[in-house]
Amino acid sequence: xxxxxxxxxxxxxxxxxxxxxxxxxxxxxxxxxxxxxxxxxxxxxxxxxxxxxxxxxxxxxxxxxxxxxxxxxxxxxxxxxxxxxxxxxxxxxxxxxxxxxxxxxxxxxxxxxxxxxxxxxxxxxxxxxxxxxxxxxxxxxxxxxxxxxxxxxxxxxxxxxxxxxxxxxxxxxxxxxxxxxxxxxxxxxxxxxxxxxxxxxxxxxxxxxxxxxxxxxxxxxxxxxxxxxxxxxxxxxxxxxxxxxxxxxxxxxxxxxxxxxxxxxxxxxxxxxxxxxxxxxxxxxxxxxxxxxxxxxxxxxxxxxxxxxxxxxxxxxxxxxxxxxxxxxxxxxxxxxxxxxxxxxxxxxxxxxxxxxxxxxxxxxxxxxxxxxxxxxxxxxxxxxxxxxxxxxxxxxxxxxxxxxxxxxxxxxxxxxxxxxxxxxxxxxxxxxxxxxxxxxxxxxxxxxxxxxxxxxxxxxxxxxxxxxxxxxxxxxxxxxxxxxxxxxxx
Amino acid sequence: xxxxxxxxxxxxxxxxxxxxxxxxxxxxxxxxxxxxxxxxxxxxxxxxxxxxxxxxxxxxxxxxxxxxxxxxxxxxxxxxxxxxxxxxxxxxxxxxxxxxxxxxxxxxxxxxxxxxxxxxxxxxxxxxxxxxxxxxxxxxxxxxxxxxxxxxxxxxxxxxxxxxxxxxxxxxxxxxxxxxxxxxxxxxxxxxxxxxxxxxxxxxxxxxxxxxxxxxxxxxxxxxxxxxxxxxxxxxxxxxxxxxxxxxxxxxxxxxxxxxxxxxxxxxxxxxxxxxxxxxxxxxxxxxxxxxxxxxxxxxxxxxxx
Numbered sequence: 001x002x003x004x005x006x007x008x009x010x011x012x013x014x015x016x017x018x019x020x021x022x023x024x025x026x027x028x029x030x031x032x033x034x035x036x037x038x039x040x041x042x043x044x045x046x047x048x049x050x051x052x053x054x055x056x057x058x059x060x061x062x063x064x065x066x067x068x069x070x071x072x073x074x075x076x077x078x079x080x081x082x083x084x085x086x087x088x089x090x091x092x093x094x095x096x097x098x099x100x101x102x103x104x105x106x107x108x109x110x111x112x113x114x115x116x117x118x119x120x121x122x123x124x125x126x127x128x129x130x131x132x133x134x135x136x137x138x139x140x141x142x143x144x145x146x147x148x149x150x151x152x153x154x155x156x157x158x159x160x161x162x163x164x165x166x167x168x169x170x171x172x173x174x175x176x177x178x179x180x181x182x183x184x185x186x187x188x189x190x191x192x193x194x195x196x197x198x199x200x201x202x203x204x205x206x207x208x209x210x211x212x213x214x215x216x217x218x219x220x221x222x223x224x225x226x227x228x229x230x231x232x233x234x235x236x237x238x239x240x241x242x243x244x245x246x247x248x249x250x251x252x253x254x255x256x257x258x259x260x261x262x263x264x265x266x267x268x269x270x271x272x273x274x275x276x277x278x279x280x281x282x283x284x285x286x287x288x289x290x291x292x293x294x295x296x297x298x299x300x301x302x303x304x305x306x307x308x309x310x311x312x313x314x315x316x317x318x319x320x321x322x323x324x325x326x327x328x329x330x331x332x333x334x335x336x337x338x339x340x341x342x343x344x345x346x347x348x349x350x351x352x353x354x355x356x357x358x359x360x361x362x363x364x365x366x367x368x369x370x371x372x373x374x375x376x377x378x379x380x381x382x383x384x385x386x387x388x389x390x391x392x393x394x395x396x397x398x399x400x401x402x403x404x405x406x407x408x409x410x411x412x413x414x415x416x417x418x419x420x421x422x423x424x425x426x427x428x429x430x431x432x433x434x435x436x437x438x439x440x441x442x443x444x445x446x447x448x449x450x451x452x453x454x455x456x457x458x459x460x461x462x463x464x465x466x467x468x469x470x471x472x473x474x475x476x477x478x479x480x481x482x483x484x485x486x487x488x489x490x491x
Numbered sequence: 492x493x494x495x496x497x498x499x500x501x502x503x504x505x506x507x508x509x510x511x512x513x514x515x516x517x518x519x520x521x522x523x524x525x526x527x528x529x530x531x532x533x534x535x536x537x538x539x540x541x542x543x544x545x546x547x548x549x550x551x552x553x554x555x556x557x558x559x560x561x562x563x564x565x566x567x568x569x570x571x572x573x574x575x576x577x578x579x580x581x582x583x584x585x586x587x588x589x590x591x592x593x594x595x596x597x598x599x600x601x602x603x604x605x606x607x608x609x610x611x612x613x614x615x616x617x618x619x620x621x622x623x624x625x626x627x628x629x630x631x632x633x634x635x636x637x638x639x640x641x642x643x644x645x646x647x648x649x650x651x652x653x654x655x656x657x658x659x660x661x662x663x664x665x666x667x668x669x670x671x672x673x674x675x676x677x678x679x680x681x682x683x684x685x686x687x688x689x690x691x692x693x694x695x696x697x698x699x700x701x702x703x704x705x706x707x708x709x710x711x712x713x714x715x716x717x718x719x720x721x722x723x724x725x726x727x728x729x730x731x732x733x734x735x736x737x738x739x740x741x742x743x744x745x746x747x748x749x750x751x752x753x754x755x756x757x758x759x760x761x762x763x764x765x766x767x768x769x770x771x772x773x774x775x776x777x778x779x780x781x782x783x784x785x786x787x788x789x790x791x792x793x794x795x796x797x
Contacts, residue, residue: 036526041549233553240551393636394645398748409640436641451641 043236045162046299048145049155049291053318062133063142071187074194079417086196092445098378099415099445103385110374114367121363123248125355126257126336131245132313137237140188140230141297144181151177155294181231182223189223235298239309249308254339255354259312261292261303261334262342269303274327285333289323292316292334302334383415384422384479386472391451396488403455405435406487412440412472413447421475424452428468429487431457439475454487463491501576508575512565519558598773605775608782613662616779617786626783629776633768634784642787646747647763654788655743659732666781672767675735679760683719693717694753700728701742705750 076083078096085094093100100107122129131138152158152173164170193215194202205211211219229237238245252258266286272278278285286303293301295315300307302316320334341351391407399405414420421441426432435453442448454468468487473480495501529547530536537545572580579585604625608616616622631640637648644650649657657675658668684690692713697720698705717728723736730738737745746756746763768777 035529037529037547037549039522039525039527039549040552040555042552236551236553240554391635391640393648394639394643397643397645398744400742405643407639407641407643453641453643 044299046235046297047155047158047162048297048299048315049294049319050145050149051295051315051319053321055314056318059133059142059313063139066134066136066139067143071191074191074199082198082200084195085198088196099383099417101385101413101415101447103413104381107374107378110370110377114370114374117363117367117370119244119248120251121360121367123251124253124256124360124363126312127252127259128245128248128310128312131238131248131311135244135311137229137242138297138311138313140226141234143184144230145297147180147184148177151180178231181227185223185227185230186219187223188226189219189221192222193218235309235311238298238311245308245311252306253359255351255357257336257338257351258306259302259310259314259317259334260337260339260342261286261305262332262337263303263305264342266303266333285324285327285329287323287327291319291323295319306339382479382481384420384472384474384481385411385413385415385447386470386481386483387411387413388470388483388485390485396490398458399435399455402458403435404458404460404489405453405455408452408454408470408485410450410452410470410472411447412442412450414442414445416479417444419443422472423475424450425471425473426454426468427471429456429461429466431460432468432487456487456489461489463489465489498577503576505576505578508569512562515558516562519555523555605773605779608779609775613666613778613782613785614789616782617790622779622782623786626779626786629772629780630783633771633780637765642784644745647745649745650743651784652787653743655738655741656732657730657735657737657745660785660788662781662785664732665784666777668765669772669777669781669784670767670769673735673765675761675763677723677736677756677760677762679758680719681758684716684757689713689716690754690757691750693720693757694750697728697739697753698750700740703742703748 073084074082078094081094083094083096087093091102093104119130148158152161161170161173190202191199193199196218197212197215202211202215205215233241262285264284266284268282268284269286269288270281270283271287271289272281272283292303293299293316295318296302297313297315298309298311300309302310314336316334317336321331324331324333338346338351338354340346340354344350387410389409389411391409394407397405410424412422414422419441421439424434424438424440426434433455435455436451440448440450452470466487466489468485470483470485471480472483527547528536533547534544535547539545569575569578570580571582572584574580604621608619608622611619630638630642634642638644638651639648642651643653649655654660656664658664658673681687681690684693692709693716694713695705695707695709696711696713696717699707699710720728723734724730724739725736728739730736737743744752746752746761768780772780
């Protein structure tokens with residue numbers, strides 16, 4: 001085996017005898033149809049035709065659901081406050097009954113890991129469900145397209161309007177569309193900021209022109225991103241920017257449900273009369289109406305097979321089914337199926353059977369375990385946190401009464417929304433006691449630094465560092481935590 | 492300001508930065524003129540390893556636009572902000588300036604707040620909860636390093652909560668201490684006291700002053716020798732705040748408790764210094780801080796030491 005650096009050194013040299021390297025020739029395919037194209041391509045505007053059907057209904061149901069959650073959540077009240085509020089300034093995160101501190105960041109980590117695993121699982125089972133039905137990029141594109149459809153008309157009308165010279169009608173339609181888009185975008189930005197800054201006060205501040213600079217910035221920035229991404233960038237985001245789009249395909253296997261065109265049944269394609277017998281004409285089921293291309297939000301032809309641009313929305317499935325119905329052919333020329341099912345002519349039972357395969361079971365089990373773990377940890381969590389900082393100035397001191405004293409600062413964090421009285425106790429050394437105030441009162445959802453002095457009788461323990469434990473708990477039982485620290489005894 | 496003796500690195504950095512930007516533009520320009528062959532099936536026609544073909548994946552034009560925006564932004568940034576070697580930028584922006592501005596802005600915002608306190612006496616400020624919170628933060632940042640976060644000090648660093656004052660505990664004296672600092676000096680007294688045995692006797696006498704456990708025989712012998720100490724600590728051992736000499740009768744032992752610690756002090760003396768804070772803190776801040784310190788021994792209910 002020759003070392004690698006030998007190869008590098010040899011690269012530019014003629015191969016010597018006995019030196020057997022693999023030469024990889026770059027062969028230009030002999031093809032007269034080849035034409036010279038630029039390395040840069042202008043964006044082709046896609047005007048997806050509107051579609052209705054089973055998957056389209058699902059898509060709209062999810063659009064409505066996700067947007068009700070997004071636009072509605074910040075308006076819900078919980079007691080005296082906003083139900084969901086991420087107060088970055090005060091570093092408190094309220095989610096319904098929960099009060100989270102930055103120290104609870106692990107829950108966010110857990111949530112993200114769960115989301116990632118859920119993405120793995122859904123992708124392995126049924127492809128890019130996330131992209132097609134739930135991703136904000138697709139959802140907002142869908143909403144913006146709906147607006148566009150109702151103002152400018154469907155695909156043909158929009159293409160015509162695009163090509164038409166400037167006219168009063170065009171100006172009116174275009175301006176109206178952009179005004180509606182911009183209104184929705186700003187409202188989206190406003191809602192987004194409402195998660196971080198109380199949304200009801202925000203409205204008042206806006207009306208009295210007292211909104212903070214950063215709040216205005218984020219409303220406009222998020223609004224601009226919505227307007228730009230959903231109105232103009234659309235499928236370009238999925239095709240060129242989105243990392244998910246690329247790595248989701250890596251989670252496919254031959255038993256993953258994807259949008260497929262049944263080539264064996266459809267080809268050869270060709271138009272024909274409804275009454276004609278395709279077999280007699282030597283044609284497959286595909287009437288080559290190109291509707292599947294027209295409805296595609298990313299502008300691809302699904303009949304070319306699985307492509308990375310396909311976001312798995314199922315629009316082509318819906319539209320092809322309507323065509324098949326009209327032709328009185330069986331549905332499902334384009335359908336959700338797996339690569340194995342298409343090549344082996346499997347039906348639904350075989351496909352369903354293979355949903356349970358090692359990788360999906362593994363994803364499912366880990367996902368379930370993590371979800372249960374996170375939930376349990378949230379339910380069982382102590383609404384009280386204690387951080388201990390030993391005083392850095394006074395290592396140890398002798399005080400009257402022959403006692404040895406150490407000083408600590410305890411940050412006590414009340415994660416409930418009630419005022420709490422906490423009792424501070426110490427254990428771990430013989431005769432140890434809390435010499436400072438043993439009870440502290442902390443306001444709802446506040447934290448406080450409390451100086452605490454611990455004393456032991458002089459000479460009770462040998463010099464050195466000794467482990468002690470602070471026990472802090474709600475007066476009268478309830479939440480309590482125990483934290484470790486050290487007690488220093490000088491020589 | 493450059494940390495280097497010559498401007499070589501400045502020129503080097505500027506050249507690399509500008510060269511990089513120009514290279515990006517050049518690359519964009521070259522690539523825009525380059526044409527590749529694409530066949531009907533949207534491949535470039537190149538084949539590797541028998542059947543591995545290269546797809547024709549042109550970069551979207553808006554992406555090229557982003558590159559150009561980045562270049563324009565970069566050049567604009569380098570014009571207005573520091574980045575091009577030593578060049579400070581047209582705006583004269585610097586982190587130090589930003590800091591100064593922020594401090595000035597914060598001080599300006601705090602002015603009315605402090606103005607309210609400076610018009611009040613230390614006694615009244617000490618009762619104000621807002622002033623107390625500010626005072627606590629000032630104390631934590633400037634005093635707790637020596638006096639401890641609970642202000643109860645440590646060996647060599649006075650306890651500020653016990654009502655025992657070396658230099659006086661009136662509001663004026665506390666303000667004076669914080670402003671100008673203090674130097675406490677006890678000279679080595681062994682020679683003046685006498686023999687080592689005499690020193691031990693005096694130490695026991697000192698212990699007896701506060702009723703601490705001591706050898707009463709030695710204490711009675713030491714009493715005669717205490718005259719050497721009385722010059723500063725007074726004949727009754729109660730100290731003198733004008734000199735900063737400690738009260739030896741109150742059972743508070745700043746430099747250590749017990750015979751050995753006292754003998755050590757008599758033999759070696761000690762110079763103890765508190766640095767002046769006037770340069771770090773404004774007069775208004777010192778006023779609030781003095782109120783906080785004064786309040787600790789005069790307002791707080793004397794915490795029963797257990």
